[in-house]
Amino acid sequence: MPVTIDAIREAADKLEGSIQHTRCDHSRTLSAMLGAELYLKFENHQFTAAFKERGALNRLLALSPEEQARGVIAMSAGNHAQALAYHAGRLGIGATIVMPRHTPNMKVANTRRFGADVRLEGSGVAEAGAFAERLAAERGHVFVHPYDDDHVIAGQGTIALEMLATVPNLDTLVVPIGGGGLISGMAVAARAIKPDIEIIGVQSSRFPAMKQAIAGDPVSTGPATIAEGIAVKVPGGRTLPLIRDLVSDILLVDEAQLEQAILLLLEIEKTVVEGAGAAGLAAILAHPERFRDKRVGTVLCGGNIDLLPLSSVIQRGLVRTDRVVRVRVGVPDVPGALADLTRVLADHNAGIIQIGHQRQFTDLPLRAVEVETTLETLGADHTRELIQALRDHGYDPVLPDRADHPDMHPDERRGAP
Structure with a gap:
């Protein structure tokens, strides 16, 4: 069975009533951030949480x-x-x-x-x-192959039918690629309906197998990725020629970009996605100029992420956006010194997550102790204000996690008190 628009429409008829017609919504906040009109297809809302x-x-x-x-x-x-x-x-x-x-x-x-x-x-x-x-x-x-099967490819193509029925004037589709079944089916459907639409694929930089295969390069993949749903080492024999013919480009995203996209979707859209499900947004965030002023649709293709990795993504994201910071200061080794420090932090609206002090592993004078606090702040501006307040009160703060932070004072970047 060749994968054609007729096969995809036939698949849509067969699937009617058995799968969700997931919504395809305009994201006002992400659109404003990106300078593009962004539409999200919530395939993570299928019963099994994936397309x-x-x-x-x-x-x-x-x-x-x-x-x-x-x-x-x-x-x-x-x-x-x-x-x-x-x-x-x-x-x-x-x-x-x-x-x-x-x-x-x-x-x-x-x-x-x-x-x-x-x-x-x-x-x-x-x-x-x-x-x-x-x-x-x-x-x-x-x-039943997960991607290299004509019936499977046709079934995945029904997503594009629904997206273009909702937003007929989309300029670009940004679609994650593992083995290629999703983007192949969507590309066949979208190009049949709107021949000038641009189709762009996204892969993890650790598993760029399809991009390498299309370029004629040896396929070489790396270590594990948070986007395990698209961590495929062998491109599909049926999907590769479809992608070569119909897809304009394949962009690569790294782990930090995937984590950022997961966190943004959780914060802004109040939706949980796995790494593969966030790949499309990650690529758009990484290449904003490429998509500026365009109507862009992407598929949140899955939402199956374990709670422990999701918790780590959230915590690491808070650190990367300066909403959780570690600060080290030296204080006199006298009663009340710790209370004085916490009073300064409280007066400047810093939430103390954790605090500890030690005397051994430090170059401070003998009559001083090193205090390390993990703080909740409102972001980079609040962190800078807090650091300045500590200086104003006679402390010499160091941010050990900000050794390469371009906005921090040189003393804060030295990595040790």
Whole structure:
């Protein structure tokens, strides 16, 4: 079955009533920040919290009765697994899912909860896929590829149909790329409806496999990424030529940019996304001039992130935006000195998260102690005001986490009191 606009429209008809028509909303705040009109497609609001339901269900609906009886098997880092397990369970089809050993716990638990037989094998999708194919041959299961399948690609393309029905005058679509199923289907649909629309892909700089393959370079991937949903080492054989023909460019984003986008979506849009789901916004934030004055749509393709990594993203984001800072000062080793310091901090509206003092690991005089405080502030301007207030009261503050901060006083950047 070639992936055409007709195949994608047929998929939309089949999926009607079984998947969410997620909203595609204009983000006023992010648009003002970026100088572009930004529209967000909330695929993280699907029942399994990711777009993968579309392709997985479209593939299941194409199975013959004999194939349904044999059951299905797939490899997945999580979202395809949950989607296939959920819809296979709804349709009464047995499902086995092979997931990499380091898949986030939430995705593993949810996949099992939907009734699938889950096997944890391999360090990544490629290794899990090789094991799944061997198991499929042994057991006679139908292998459902997460991205390199025409029915799957057509199912994912229905997202573009919905986006352009909501915002017909979009200039650009910015779409995350792992194996390429999402962007391939969306590109086929979008270019058929609006031939001049620009399609831009986004990959993690640690897993740029599709970008490398299109350039004809050897595929080389790096260590783990917070965007594990697009951490794919092997581009799809079906998806690669579609991307080569229909996608204008592929941008790379690093880990800090992904974390920033996750935090902004949480703060501004009040929505939780995983690293892959934030990749589109991360690319737009990293290249604002490229998108300025354009109507840009991006897909929040998944929201399955474990709470511990999400907590770390929030805490690290607060540090990066100077809303949580560490300050070291020397104080006299006399009763009441610590109270005097905390009084200055309180008078200038600094919230004390943690405070400690020590005498051994310091170059301060013998009759002094080093006090380190972790503070909650209102941001960089408030932090500067606080540092100046400490100086005005005779302290010599040091910010050990701001060794390369261009706005800080040279004394604050030296890294030790």
